[in-house]
Amino acid sequence: MKPSAAEALTAAIRRAIPLTIVLVVFGIAAMNVLKQYQGPQYTADARVALQTVDLGALLTGVDQGFVDPEREVQTALALARSSEVYRRAAALLDSRSGSASELKAATTVDGRDESDILDFTTKADKRADAIAIVSAVATAYVDWRADINGREIRTAIERVRARLAARDAPRQTLQQDLERLRTLEALNSGGATVIERPTRASHVSPNPVRDSMLGGAIGLVCALLLAAAREALNTRVRSESDVEDALGKPVLATIQTLPRRARLVTVGRHEPRFGDTYGLLAANLMQMPGERRGHVLAVTSAIAGEGKTTTASNLAIALAHRGQNVLLADFDLRKPSVGQVFRIPSTASGILQLIDGRADATEAVWAVSINGASPSSSARPVGWSGNGFGAGSADGDGGSLRIVPAGGHERGARAVRSPRLPQLLEQLRGEADIVILDTPPALATVEMAELAPHVDSVLVVVRHGRVTRRSLQTLGRQAETWRPGIVGAVLTDSPPQTDDYYYADKR
Numbered sequence: 001m002k003p004s005a006a007e008a009l010t011a012a013i014r015r016a017i018p019l020t021i022v023l024v025v026f027g028i029a030a031m032n033v034l035k036q037y038q039g040p041q042y043t044a045d046a047r048v049a050l051q052t053v054d055l056g057a058l059l060t061g062v063d064q065g066f067v068d069p070e071r072e073v074q075t076a077l078a079l080a081r082s083s084e085v086y087r088r089a090a091a092l093l094d095s096r097s098g099s100a101s102e103l104k105a106a107t108t109v110d111g112r113d114e115s116d117i118l119d120f121t122t123k124a125d126k127r128a129d130a131i132a133i134v135s136a137v138a139t140a141y142v143d144w145r146a147d148i149n150g151r152e153i154r155t156a157i158e159r160v161r162a163r164l165a166a167r168d169a170p171r172q173t174l175q176q177d178l179e180r181l182r183t184l185e186a187l188n189s190g191g192a193t194v195i196e197r198p199t200r201a202s203h204v205s206p207n208p209v210r211d212s213m214l215g216g217a218i219g220l221v222c223a224l225l226l227a228a229a230r231e232a233l234n235t236r237v238r239s240e241s242d243v244e245d246a247l248g249k250p251v252l253a254t255i256q257t258l259p260r261r262a263r264l265v266t267v268g269r270h271e272p273r274f275g276d277t278y279g280l281l282a283a284n285l286m287q288m289p290g291e292r293r294g295h296v297l298a299v300t301s302a303i304a305g306e307g308k309t310t311t312a313s314n315l316a317i318a319l320a321h322r323g324q325n326v327l328l329a330d331f332d333l334r335k336p337s338v339g340q341v342f343r344i345p346s347t348a349s350g351i352l353q354l355i356d357g358r359a360d361a362t363e364a365v366w367a368v369s370i371n372g373a374s375p376s377s378s379a380r381p382v383g384w385s386g387n388g389f390g391a392g393s394a395d396g397d398g399g400s401l402r403i404v405p406a407g408g409h410e411r412g413a414r415a416v417r418s419p420r421l422p423q424l425l426e427q428l429r430g431e432a433d434i435v436i437l438d439t440p441p442a443l444a445t446v447e448m449a450e451l452a453p454h455v456d457s458v459l460v461v462v463r464h465g466r467v468t469r470r471s472l473q474t475l476g477r478q479a480e481t482w483r484p485g486i487v488g489a490v491l492t493d494s495p496p497q498t499d500d501y502y503y504a505d506k507r
Helices: 005-038 055-060 069-080 083-093 100-106 127-166 171-187 208-233 240-247 268-285 308-321 351-356 421-429 447-454 469-479
Strands: 041-050 107-112 117-124 192-196 202-205 251-256 295-301 325-330 366-368 400-404 434-438 457-463 485-494
Touching: 005 208, 041 069, 041 127, 069 107, 069 117, 069 127, 083 100, 083 127, 100 107, 100 117, 100 127, 107 127, 117 127, 127 192, 240 251, 240 469, 240 485, 251 268, 268 308, 268 485, 295 308, 295 421, 295 447, 308 325, 308 400, 308 434, 308 457, 308 485, 351 421, 421 434, 421 447, 457 469, 469 485
Parallel strands: 251 485, 295 434, 295 457, 325 400, 325 434, 457 485
Antiparallel strands: 041 117, 041 192, 041 202, 107 117, 366 400
16 A cells, blocks of 8 residues: 555655745746846947967967967966956946956856857946947957067067177077067067957847746746755655554555545545545454454544544444444543534533443433434434343444543543543443544553553554654554554545545446
8 A cells, every 4th residue: 555656756746836836936026026126238249369370480480389279268268357358448448337347247258169269248237338348358358468479579679689789699690580570579469359349239138038937947946955855854744655664554544635624424425435445444444353342442643633533433434334333432531522523412421420430321322323314413322231232223234333422521631540441441342343442642641551451452543744753653662562552554634646546436
């Protein structure tokens, strides 16, 4: 009965859908608001060609050797991103478009090894500013490269002139070298030339379509990360395998979420959908080893609010439908609710009065119909016969159901510590095939531990997504000290699966 990994993943995705929708919508809205707040943005481009041939080597006839184009482009990019370029560009613009650091932040440079072209792109709030800035940056870059090369050429010219003045070297050769250097100085372009200046700027922001896609993508990524973190940190039980791993016992039935305000679903209009599920639970419990007559089954849970009373009530009806004489007793004396489920008057006597000897069975034991009329509207006090259910109390196929309400409530565990409790439970055994005890949460109160020596088996109810694995493991360790063993568990409030097990004539 363990769900597959695909089912677990499907359930996790289903839980993440609301969060994903919220964050994607928020991301779209936030990105569009941000772009509107930033105002319009324009981009302009300029292109600079790199000259990989050394003019000095051509003029002097010297072989310049192999030139690595990738290294040339990387060097050119490093120079283009230098702060000196943007300082010169700011000087050219006379600080009209911002400081050097602002120009650098607004400009990006890209280059490709196979083309020897540098692309300068600038983003600005105004079209004219984008065009002016990118033009100034490209010009400043070419001028700076020319200055770097020019300093080397001027240094070489000064050295040649110094040797000519010394008159200790061949003047004709030195004069030829000086002429070549002057020609190179005149032709110096720094190895780069602006080949394309911007004439217009493109509007790039706000762009509702692109901004919405970007915001939605960011929201989706955040939602997936949060959902993954939530699943990793959330230790609540969400599957049959979680229950079985924590308790070391099988899940005997998985009950889907009941209709709103519906508690008895094994009779009436909800029976076609839920009757078989509780019937399966009843059938599994009937396979329990041991004496069938007078078997006492305690229904408990780790914490409150897991659906044990609803489970005990519907299980009692399902067992009665199988021909069993069932007695359901409310031992959750702190928060009794079995009487409410079957609409037994709140003033009726019950477990408390029987233990204290202040009432007899004719006042505390109620019979309900399991066929025809709804059990919640057919309860009547009948007592017990002393030798099992009387002939007049059986319905239909021989099964019957009797209820012993709590008879009030008390804060402590006085009643279950009473010396009269064993005698009462023995009397209940003699009056039914199966006695079901609705008990308080085992980790929150002491009642289950006090009742354990007097019961034959325990059924644990676990609500989907409520109790943690740690609490369930604690319950399993605690149950090892009880005389009866945990026969199994019931997983309640389980979300509908794609492979719905409901099978009925839908014509």
